[in-house]
Amino acid sequence: MSWQSLLADSLTSAAEISRRFPAADSGVIEEVSRQYPMRINPYYWGLIKDIADPLWRQAVPSSLELKDMVCEADPLAEEKLSPAVNLVHKYPDRVLFLVSSQCAMYCRFCTRKRKVGTAAMVIDDATIALGLDYIRRTPAIRDVLISGGDPLLLSDERLEWILAGVRAIPHVDIIRIGTRVPCVLPMRVSHRLCVMLKRYHPLYINTHFNHPAELTTEAASACGRLADAGIPLGCQTVLLRGVNDNSEVIKALLRGLLRIRVRPYYLFQGDMTRGTDHFRTRIDTGLTIMKSLIGHISGMAIPHFAVDAPGGGGKIPLLPDYVISRGEKLVFNNYCGEICSYPDGY
Secondary structure, three states: OOOOHHHOEEOOOHHHHHHOOOOOOOOHHHHHHHHOOOOEEEHHHHHHHOOOOOOHHHOOOOHHOOOOOOOOOOOOOOOOOOOOEEEEEOOOOOOEOOOOOOOOOOOOOOOOOOOOOOOOOOOOOOOOOOHHHHHHOOOOEEEEEEEOOOOOOOOOHHHHHHHHHHHHHOOOOOEEOOOOOHHHHHHHOOHHHHHHHHHHEEEEEEOOOOOOHHOOOOHHHHHHHHHOOOEEEEEEOOOOOOOOOOHHHHHHHHHHHHOOOOEEEEEEOOOOOOOOOOHOOOHHHHHHHHHHHOOOOOOOHEEEEEEEEEOOEEEEEEEOOEEEEEOOOEEOOOOOOOEEEEEEEO
16 A cells, blocks of 8 residues: 555544544544544554554644643744744754645644644745745855655655755755654655665655654664665754653663664753643653663663754753762763762863
8 A cells, every 4th residue: 555545544533543442532632633633544543552652652642632721833933933834944054945735644743733734834945935035045055954744745756846946046955854753654654765775875764753663673673774875864852741751661761772772862851831830840850761761771872862942942952960060070970870080170
């Protein structure tokens, strides 16, 4: 079955959920999905074992999405930082270019759940042209992150049209694609797609796995095809309560990512996005997990733990506190808890 057919067969109604899992509250699912759309393609649906599964929690609407009164629709102030529609210019040398309004699965924790998959997110030839024009007129931009929605939900031809437009701009050094497709619909990553992507180096892909159960044979093959095309792969994982908020799950995920040639890049504290408060963990949870990783697993497997500051403040890296004192010597604990020192100065 083609990836297009799988996508067309996605679950979008509560009745389809209840047929397999009668214990699911179809009324709640229907109510929530009217505000925040649901799409679960057959591949990802087949990975879910029961209603307590961490993958269920990521994919199926919950009543908690409508009870969140603390968070904001646009916590990262993307709309305020948009000099052109669907383009976000937060950092001096980088832009986020939104080119697709659709995803292979609508994750319940999505930062852009206010508009992805809804009529509120309009992307067409005109908006793409406006974005390209802004990049062309802004020579400080050297790095373009193509995202959405999911860019790999576009046809090969449309995606290539966008990549070619960006690559033709002389001051753009690198292009990045942000996609969850290798995780949630890996069969989309065809040989034909990889041959096309290879024409636009230097090209990087940041994908998104949150749990070891997502590291399937199909996902590994998709990542392998991209890596064989010379595309460096990174993973941006979100720390999610009830999904991956403990050290052993994260360790298994990070080790598994390296096995499929994906470098762990970020472990994100959850954004303060309306409808996602039930997923957020305490900062200390992430710091404790990081302390269990540093020195205990390969440095290649250790991501940056970061919070994306509300209001558009940018990503702030966070580390466990190892420092005991500073003076003529830096005194600190090592990863084993032993006290060490280092002379500070010449």
